Amino acid sequence: MPSVSAHAAVTLAAHVDHVFGVMGNGNAHFLDALARQTSATFTPVRHESGAVVAADAHHRASGRLAAATTTYGAGFTNTLTALAEAVQAHVPLVLVVGDEPTSGPRPWDVDQIAMASAVGARTYTVGRADAAATTAIAVEHALTYRVPTVLAIPYDVATLDAGPVPDVPEPRLPGPLAPRGPFADATVREVAAALASARRPLLLAGRGAWLAGAGDVLGKIADATGALTVTTALGQGVFPRPEFDLGVAGGFGARGAMGLVREADVALVVGASLNQFTMRFGELFAPGTRVLQVDVAPAATHPHVGGYVRGDAATVAAAVLDELHARPDATPSGWRESVDVAAARRHEPGTGTAPDGRLDPRSAAARIASLLPTDRVVVSDGGHFIAWANMYWPVASPDRMIMVGTAFQSIGLGFPSVVGAALARPDATVVLTSGDGGGLMALADLESAVRVAGGRGMAVVWNDAAYGAEVHVYGRKGLVREPMLIPAVDFAGLATAVGAHGVTVRTLEDLDALADWATRPAGERPFLLLDLVVSPGVVAPYQEEIVRANS
Numbered sequence: 001m002p003s004v005s006a007h008a009a010v011t012l013a014a015h016v017d018h019v020f021g022v023m024g025n026g027n028a029h030f031l032d033a034l035a036r037q038t039s040a041t042f043t044p045v046r047h048e049s050g051a052v053v054a055a056d057a058h059h060r061a062s063g064r065l066a067a068a069t070t071t072y073g074a075g076f077t078n079t080l081t082a083l084a085e086a087v088q089a090h091v092p093l094v095l096v097v098g099d100e101p102t103s104g105p106r107p108w109d110v111d112q113i114a115m116a117s118a119v120g121a122r123t124y125t126v127g128r129a130d131a132a133a134t135t136a137i138a139v140e141h142a143l144t145y146r147v148p149t150v151l152a153i154p155y156d157v158a159t160l161d162a163g164p165v166p167d168v169p170e171p172r173l174p175g176p177l178a179p180r181g182p183f184a185d186a187t188v189r190e191v192a193a194a195l196a197s198a199r200r201p202l203l204l205a206g207r208g209a210w211l212a213g214a215g216d217v218l219g220k221i222a223d224a225t226g227a228l229t230v231t232t233a234l235g236q237g238v239f240p241r242p243e244f245d246l247g248v249a250g251g252f253g254a255r256g257a258m259g260l261v262r263e264a265d266v267a268l269v270v271g272a273s274l275n276q277f278t279m280r281f282g283e284l285f286a287p288g289t290r291v292l293q294v295d296v297a298p299a300a301t302h303p304h305v306g307g308y309v310r311g312d313a314a315t316v317a318a319a320v321l322d323e324l325h326a327r328p329d330a331t332p333s334g335w336r337e338s339v340d341v342a343a344a345r346r347h348e349p350g351t352g353t354a355p356d357g358r359l360d361p362r363s364a365a366a367r368i369a370s371l372l373p374t375d376r377v378v379v380s381d382g383g384h385f386i387a388w389a390n391m392y393w394p395v396a397s398p399d400r401m402i403m404v405g406t407a408f409q410s411i412g413l414g415f416p417s418v419v420g421a422a423l424a425r426p427d428a429t430v431v432l433t434s435g436d437g438g439g440l441m442a443l444a445d446l447e448s449a450v451r452v453a454g455g456r457g458m459a460v461v462w463n464d465a466a467y468g469a470e471v472h473v474y475g476r477k478g479l480v481r482e483p484m485l486i487p488a489v490d491f492a493g494l495a496t497a498v499g500a501h502g503v504t505v506r507t508l509e510d511l512d513a514l515a516d517w518a519t520r521p522a523g524e525r526p527f528l529l530l531d532l533v534v535s536p537g538v539v540a541p542y543q544e545e546i547v548r549a550n551s
Contacts, residue, residue, distance in 0.1 A: 002162055002165050003033065003158065003162060008151060009033035010132070012067060012096065013039065013040040016064065016066075018423055019067040019096075021042065021068050026073075029153075030069060045444075049078050049081060053417055053420070056417075060089075060421075061402055062425070063399065071097070072112065076097045081408070084408050086121075088408045091147075092142040094135075102154050122149050123150040124137055132166050133168055136168040176212070178316075188309055189323055190307055191294075192320050202261060202268070203222050203230070205270045206270070207272075207398055209238050210234075210238045210271070211271070212271060214271065215238045222239065224321065225333060226333035228261075229246065231248060232249060232250070233250075234401060238398055246260060248391070251542020260344050262286045264285065266289070268292050268294070269292065269305070272295070285304060292307040292308070297310070347391050349363060354538055356535050359534045364511070368530075369392045371515050371518055373428075377431070378400065379418055383437060384467075384468030385434070385468065387540035389401075389431075393431070411441060414432050414459075415434070415448065416448060416449070417432065418449035418453050419453070430458075431460065433462070436486055443494070449527065453527055457527045459530070463491060463532055466486055467484050467485075472539050473550060503528070504533065505530050514528065
């Protein structure tokens with residue numbers, strides 16, 4: 001008869017096609033049932049944190065429910081940072097774990113329910129009579145609230161006979177949140193009126209606009225009003241007219257582009273939370289700009305917002321567009337045709353070699369951008385270096401810029417992100433951007449990235465022999481610098497040891513290795529790792545903003 005573990009595996013597999021994890025005592029029977037009784041694919045990684053990260057990245061690149069699995073105890077506690085990141089980033093994910101037996105904890109057990117709760121994840125524990133139903137509830141909760149759930153299988157329950165796996169209802173998910181009531185209707189009219197009368201209208205969209213499928217209708221609003229557009233880092237590519245798009249707002253934005261943003265007299269923000277980095281610590285918009293926001297949060301998410309509509313981005317945008325069509329004064333402003341958007345988006349080219357003799361990361365980023373395959377997914381670890389990919393490597397759509405770690409301000413989640421993205425996008429090239437500090441933290445899953453992505457994957461390690469963000473903030477304040485430094489590490493050698501082609505890059509000419517790699521068919525090349533020996537003296541613009549804010 002099917003076991004409790006089989007009930008959980010079969011029910012979960014009806015909603016996912018990939019599960020990432022590490023096998024242990026607590027999930028061995030679940031994985032056996034997953035392999036024998038379902039069509040879901042299990043991809044092993046080498047660290048439990050990497051299991052959640054790979055699942056997280058798979059969701060961000062595919063939009064599908066994420067799934068990961070680990071054993072109990074130490075296996076579970078190893079997931080907590082990645083689990084907290086997924087909570088903060090609103091990733092629907094089911095983490096299947098072993099747990100203490102129903103008879104009580106053993107010496108090596110911990111209170112996993114309390115730990116999951118502490119980072120914002122709810123736990124559902126299966127029993128012999130309700131394993132399938134409980135799994136379905138965990139799935140529905142994750143999808144409804146866009147949050148990770150933990151599905152716990154007690155050790156002494158995992159192999160119990162549970163009878164035939166029952167049919168369970170499909171998840172019942174809420175529909176788009178529509179603005180309701182006369183106040184909301186009036187605010188929609190107010191937004192349309194403001195855009196129609198604006199001389200320099202601007203639309204800013206974030207990942208929420210992409211998730212709602214609002215890109216096309218926002219593009220029509222931009223066309224109807226003559227608005228320039230700009231996005232958050234996680235909203236890149238959401239607008240359909242790149243020739244009028246200023247790129248990423250905030251510290252990743254080009255100086256000229258951010259100057260144009262400050263010229264806007266009306267700005268409509270859709271599906272973006274307006275965090276401190278997007279808002280340049282309050283300096284993104286000029287004091288006279290009228291800022292209007294559409295989001296699903298209960299209230300406006302920044303004090304500069306002067307008008308707020310709560311609702312689904314696509315639904316509200318469609319209502320605004322209808323109002324614009326009904327207004328005889330709603331004609332294009334002509335602003336976007338009057339400015340040189342391409343010139344405004346240009347970033348500093350760098351100097352090639354910095355005064356300390358190491359590579360200028362801006363020059364390296366620009367050269368790499370000219371060589372990368374167009375059909376690419378960029379995955380990013382956290383750290384000072386995150387600016388270079390966001391500034392110099394544009395992507396076609398928000399599901400092609402995967403930044404696992406930034407929501408929780410974590411580093412060390414880069415290499416396992418490659419695994420999830422590569423399986424979600426089997427036809428694209430996956431490009432990891434990582435620092436040396438985060439790269440060392442994630443080293444256990446360098447092998448996983450090489451094994452899974454193969455010739456469709458590559459990594460760029462910005463090796464400045466330091467924790468750059470700490471150097472630029474606390475080093476300037478006179479704190480002892482030794483804890484901020486990292487002895488020289490040969491990442492090219494580490495990559496070669498696990499089957500990749502590692503290249504140490506000290507000059508721009510050394511990047512010819514990427515040019516050669518990019519021209520070869522994916523099936524005829526290895527995973528490529530570029531170990532960029534870059535200068536710690538070149539500071540990213542967003543980091544300068546952080547320094548000023550902390551001064």
